[in-house]
Amino acid sequence: MATVRFTLSILLTLLHHSEPSAETSVFVLKGQDVRLNVQTNVQLQDVDVLFWKFNRLDNVVKYPPKGTFERYRGRAEFSVGNFSLLLKNLQEGDSGLYDAVVSGNNDRNVAKYLIKVQSTVEPPVLTVDSNSTINGNCNVTVACRSQNISVDSSCNSSTCSQVGGESRGAETSTVPLLSVYVAGGSIICNHSNQVSWANDTKEIKTICQEKERDIDHNYAVTVGMPGPIIHVIIIFVGCALIGW
Ligand SMILES: *[C@@H]1O[C@H](CO)[C@@H](O)[C@H](O)[C@H]1NC(C)=O
Ligand SMILES: *[C@@H]1O[C@H](CO)[C@@H](O)[C@H](O)[C@H]1NC(C)=O
Ligand SMILES: *[C@@H]1O[C@H](CO)[C@@H](O)[C@H](O)[C@H]1NC(C)=O
Numbered sequence: 001m002a003t004v005r006f007t008l009s010i011l012l013t014l015l016h017h018s019e020p021s022a023e024t025s026v027f028v029l030k031g032q033d034v035r036l037n038v039q040t041n042v043q044l045q046d047v048d049v050l051f052w053k054f055n056r057l058d059n060v061v062k063y064p065p066k067g068t069f070e071r072y073r074g075r076a077e078f079s080v081g082n083f084s085l086l087l088k089n090l091q092e093g094d095s096g097l098y099d100a101v102v103s104g105n106n107d108r109n110v111a112k113y114l115i116k117v118q119s120t121v122e123p124p125v126l127t128v129d130s131n132s133t134i135n136g137n138c139n140v141t142v143a144c145r146s147q148n149i150s151v152d153s154s155c156n157s158s159t160c161s162q163v164g165g166e167s168r169g170a171e172t173s174t175v176p177l178l179s180v181y182v183a184g185g186s187i188i189c190n191h192s193n194q195v196s197w198a199n200d201t202k203e204i205k206t207i208c209q210e211k212e213r214d215i216d217h218n219y220a221v222t223v224g225m226p227g228p229i230i231h232v233i234i235i236f237v238g239c240a241l242i243g244w
């Protein structure tokens with residue numbers, strides 16, 4: 001019982017005094033709202049004033065008394081009940097560090113968020129560069145492009161592997177990302193970032209069936225019956241019909 005009470009009091013102490021050490025990353029779709037909550041147990045003393053700040057320098061809201069600073073009027077709302085901050089209609093320029101600071105006898109950090117505002121990704125375009133069928137196994141090389149990124153892959157009916165190392169253009173950042181894979185009998189190119197994705201797909205059967213038809217056609221032409229034999233048969237059948 002004593003140990004339980006002991007750990008509980010430690011926990012409460014931690015809750016009360018611990019500051020968020022690392023910022024929490026939050027990805028937001030452009031135009032959406034986001035609510036940021038305080039990350040520790042906040043109890044304001046008489047002398048305390050709570051500020052939500054942007055990039056450590058710009059004040060967004062404060063309490064008490066409750067106020068929204070000029071740049072954020074109409075776009076930010078402070079909730080007195082739980083000290084949360086509602087940011088509305090976020091745009092790219094709103095990406096950055098948001099933290100909540102309680103200023104009293106000293107400053108205490110009670111929330112730290114790194115907000116990244118992203119737009120929806122452009123739909124990718126998947127094109128077939130070449131195809132070959134070896135022993136009935138379809139092997140297709142495809143290229144997937146979107147905006148300024150592109151990925152070349154070699155695929156069969158079960159898997160795709162990237163050709164030529166890293167996707168070009170993607171080395172500068174991990175987002176947006178183009179990935180090419182096989183699922184449900186289709187080659188899928190998925191262009192995604194943290195808030196959205198779009199895909200283009202091509203059915204493998206369709207790519208390879210066309211090839212198979214090509215093979216059948218070629219077979220008939222090159223290995224089919226030589227002309228003279230066909231003529232002999234026609235003459236023979238003709239004679240039989242006439243009754244010779
Ligand atoms: C804080 O209060 C706002 C407004 O009342 C509410 O929408 C939000 O869900 C609350 N957040 C938490 C964590 O309770
Ligand atoms: C598929 O074709 C490409 C290009 O012709 C080739 O580089 C690759 O090795 C082939 N893959 C398989 C599994 O045959
Ligand atoms: C597809 O390719 C992979 C690797 O290139 C290979 O291990 C696998 O056997 C191939 N599958 C088929 C059905 O050809």
Ligand SMILES: *[C@@H]1O[C@H](CO)[C@@H](O)[C@H](O)[C@H]1NC(C)=O
Binds near residue numbers: 147
């Ligand atoms: C794509 O182009 C845009 C602007 O044209 C640039 O900001 C972005 O960094 C580029 N992305 C990559 C992955 O090169």
Ligand SMILES: *[C@@H]1O[C@H](CO)[C@@H](O)[C@H](O)[C@H]1NC(C)=O
Binds near residue numbers: 188190191197198199
């Ligand atoms: C595309 O990628 C995103 C993010 O990884 C994922 O959530 C989504 O389900 C994928 N879409 C398809 C069609 O695989």
Ligand SMILES: *[C@@H]1O[C@H](CO)[C@@H](O)[C@H](O)[C@H]1NC(C)=O
Binds near residue numbers: 131207
């Ligand atoms: C497969 O390759 C052949 C030529 O090798 C081409 O004529 C055909 O259009 C290709 N099929 C597709 C779906 O790209």
Ligand SMILES: CC(=O)N[C@H]1CO[C@H](CO)[C@@H](O)[C@@H]1O
Binds near residue numbers: 198199200201
């Ligand atoms: C453009 C395109 O192919 N979109 C497809 C993306 O994936 C979903 C689910 O697999 C399909 O329903 C879409 O048609």
